[in-house]
Amino acid sequence: MSELKIDTRLWSSKARNLSPYVPGEQPQHDNLCKLNTNENPFPPSPKVGEAITKVLEQQADDLRLYPAPESDDLRAALAQLYDLDVNQVFVGNGSDEVLALVFASFFLKERPVLAPDISYSFYPVYAQTFGVDLIQIPLEEDFSIDPDAYRQPCSGIIIANPNAPTGLLLSLADIRKLAGEHSNSVIVIDEAYIDFAQVEAGSADAQVSAVSLINDCDNILVTQTFSKSRSLAGLRVGMAFGNASLIEALTRMKNSFNSYPLDKLAQAGATASVLDTAYFEQTCQQVIDLRQSLTAELTALDYQVLPSHANFIFVRPKDGNASAVASALREQGIIVRHFDKPRINEYLRITVGTAAQNNRLIEALQALQKNAEAVTD
Amino acid sequence: MSELKIDTRLWSSKARNLSPYVPGEQPQHDNLCKLNTNENPFPPSPKVGEAITKVLEQQADDLRLYPAPESDDLRAALAQLYDLDVNQVFVGNGSDEVLALVFASFFLKERPVLAPDISYSFYPVYAQTFGVDLIQIPLEEDFSIDPDAYRQPCSGIIIANPNAPTGLLLSLADIRKLAGEHSNSVIVIDEAYIDFAQVEAGSADAQVSAVSLINDCDNILVTQTFSKSRSLAGLRVGMAFGNASLIEALTRMKNSFNSYPLDKLAQAGATASVLDTAYFEQTCQQVIDLRQSLTAELTALDYQVLPSHANFIFVRPKDGNASAVASALREQGIIVRHFDKPRINEYLRITVGTAAQNNRLIEALQALQKNAEAVTD
Incomplete structure (x- = not known):
């Protein structure tokens, strides 16, 4: 392939100003x-391959049809897993897509978004893509997050928990405090890695996932992924949990970008994964x-x-x-x-x-x- | 499920102003x-199911790994199909996602986008999502498109060809004329249904797809989909063809939204479909x-x-x-x-x-x- 000389003459100003994420x-x-x-x-889980094979064997013809646009079965399985209503559950094409829709749905151009200075490096990219200011709040010397450092006007806060790349965990008490102090902002907890913390913590009596807070706090939105604890990075499925009004905003935003982000096989495989506890x-x-x-x-x-x-x-x-x-x-x-x-x-x-x-x-x-x-x- | 009373207090202004697409x-x-x-x-094609089954049988373990972010094999197969360089090919999660990235990558807020008044109803939704003006140019009495009606300043033109819901075809001569008259705007030809016209037209001597123009016209971008002629609406794969600089803009935009839009199985299935001519x-x-x-x-x-x-x-x-x-x-x-x-x-x-x-x-x-x-x- 010859070296590409890029000509940006026909690009939008948005395209010219991007600094894309580098995976x-x-x-x-x-x-x-x-x-x-x-x-x-x-x-x-072997059930994932079995479920997809079953679709291919018994309903191969169905690949010609559009998939369920709102991934109903998968959302129902996730709702049951966390004892939620299905309208508190959103799914998307990997948690990266879910996070992009979160930035578009909740973060305002007039007020900044707060995030730790050391965290998932896609957050500043989303901020630039959607034209919102991102203020990076320094982690403490020991790389922990101090909720008091977030006490400033904002349209939202996004925190990875456990944080990446540090692996450190913020307590639910701290998250609840952040949500209480910012009742008119959306507090996004990106729980890509939470299952490793939750399984370690053990039973439901020792909750570490902020999903347990969403019925109490209408401004907490939790994102998760099938890419880590469920070994399905190759299938591209992510999800969000929150108050039904927050989920409705995400759904409307999805349907303004791309109505069918999850293909039929990914929906079947992900559902089988959720059921194999x-x-x-x-x-x-x-x-x-x-x-x-x-x-x-x-x-x-x-x-x-x-x-x-x-x-x-x-x-x-x-x-x-x-x-x-x-x-x-x-x-x-x-x-x-x-x-x-x-x-x-x-x-x-x-x-x-x-x-x-x-x-x-x-x-x-x-x-x-x-x-x-x-x-x- | 109880009736949802939607509370938009925590929504962004963008979310509040959407009128999502209704599939x-x-x-x-x-x-x-x-x-x-x-x-x-x-x-x-039966080869699609076979290719996916093969991945599941021989590389099931690989589902734990991220897929190829730029879908290299699929893009190579498409490049070969149309005798293009691989850097003239882009793929995404259905042509709906590709079109969303097109609006973000090429259409400017300062100048409007032109589209037929009767066409794919997602276009006005994208325009609203990305804050660009859409001017709808009336079709003629007989529902045909008159290229002369598009002679006005714009940042881009988007035309479905064949148009939906009419099914009428615009000639390549007209498309070339549009591209020539708007050399600083991107002319997007949405060819969701073109294969039915191309197969009808017969051999390569009777081209109806604008893919045949992209080496001549650096401002023509063509989108296509696997959902119609390839019977894979359930797999969510779409593509774009154009000058390498246009494809680079789409790639950068993709990597500012979602780096891995195509899962491993969709990549394998779509590639098998392309090869089964x-x-x-x-x-x-x-x-x-x-x-x-x-x-x-x-x-x-x-x-x-x-x-x-x-x-x-x-x-x-x-x-x-x-x-x-x-x-x-x-x-x-x-x-x-x-x-x-x-x-x-x-x-x-x-x-x-x-x-x-x-x-x-x-x-x-x-x-x-x-x-x-x-x-x-």
Whole structure:
């Protein structure tokens, strides 16, 4: 392919001013140890493949028809999972699409949106796309979120919980406080990784998900995804939970962009995933166990490891030279994520892999450390 | 479900001002004769199901991974189909999503967009969503498009070709003329139904698709879909073809909304569909043949039938009482589309169905006519 000389003459001013999101790379090599985009190390529930195969075998003809525009069955399954009314549930083409619709539906151009300075890097992109101001509120020294720092006029607040790339968890008490102090703003809690925290916390008596607050707080909107805890990044399904009036705004916005974002197979597969609770809990627990082992091993190698509630860990090598570690690992086919940004450029975000992947990582880091000692000696 | 009282207090001004698109209904009844949303009466190529099943059997584990963000294999197959470079091809979650990104990427707030007054009803919705003025240019008396009527300043023109709901085709000479007269505006040709016209026209010597113009005219962007001629409305895949700089704008806009709009299974299924040229041509030809029979039979029943180049026909009953005909058909489980709008409220848009569906429609209309005569007698 020849080098493209881009001519922006026919672009809209909006298109000219974009700084698009850059997803973590998806290299296609054999024997790669891919620990850079927080995918689940386990496959999805076998029920997912079975449900999709059943559609293909029994209703292949139906692919010629438009899918259910509001994904009714999937929303009903999610409503039942969380004991909600179906009109408190929205679904979309991955939580990225849901978040785009959230920015368009709730955030005003006249008042800014508040978000942590270190968080999901798509938030500033959405803000630019929809022309809203984003004020980034610095995390504390220990990377935690202080709700008091958000006490300023805004049209909304968006917080990833657990936050990425730190993995730290904000308490429901703090979220409730934010919602109470900003009763005329929408508080969006992006719970892409919450299931790993919720399964760890255990029973319903120990709620960590803000879904448990939406009946009390009409201004809390919670987004989640099938891409992490449900091992379905390849299927593109995300969801939002909130007061029925918030969900209605999202639905109207969806129907002003794209009426049928979820194809028939994705709807069937995602529904089957929701119904297989046992598999879900078992694989989440396995990821949590693997995270704990990985944390212990990295700590033994003198890495500082933040207390993660997600399926990744945020770690700092003793000398802070995270970039060099990432490069050395890449040479051995192990890909981790390094963000070349202020405050976090001495850290690496590492996805929790299978036991074999984690061992390969630890062995590589041990070898690296031995080489460094040999040079120093 | 209780009646929802909508509270718009927390909505953005954008959300409050929307008039979302209302898709044709998707009723779920047995024995329904659904001729209202222009789906293909034939199932998709069997290769589609085979390709998806293969992914599920051989790479089910891969569903845990993000799909290829730029749908490389699918774009390569489409590029080969039309003898283009891959950077002249864009794909999205149905042509509705592609069109939304088109409005955001090319149409300016300072200058209006021009479209026919009778056309795809999502265009005014997109205009409102993205805050651009849409000027609707009246079709001629015979519902044809006069390119000279578009001679006014604009940031873009969008024309469905064949147009919906009329089914009429604009010539490539007219499209080239529009592009030449508006060299600083993007001319979007929405070819959702073009394959039925192209297969009818025959060989490559008789081009009717504007894809054949994009190497000559850097301001023509063509959108197409898998939902009609490829019988894959249930899979949600659409595409755009144009100069590489136009495609780059769409790609940047996509990556500012949602990086991964096409799931792994949709990519595999759509690619298999593109590669099965024989099935595609055969089913398109069957639809064309069925359209011709249906046209003849309706003409015999004294319906005025516009010369359609799509997989639907636009017809006027002799007395112009289209609404009554639609209601009478609905009572017998036959759903056709009636638009309660000026100029076209005496017409019905009827999707070409299977031979059996078309017979059922004709028999119902014959019975209706007999009843009317009996009443008159």
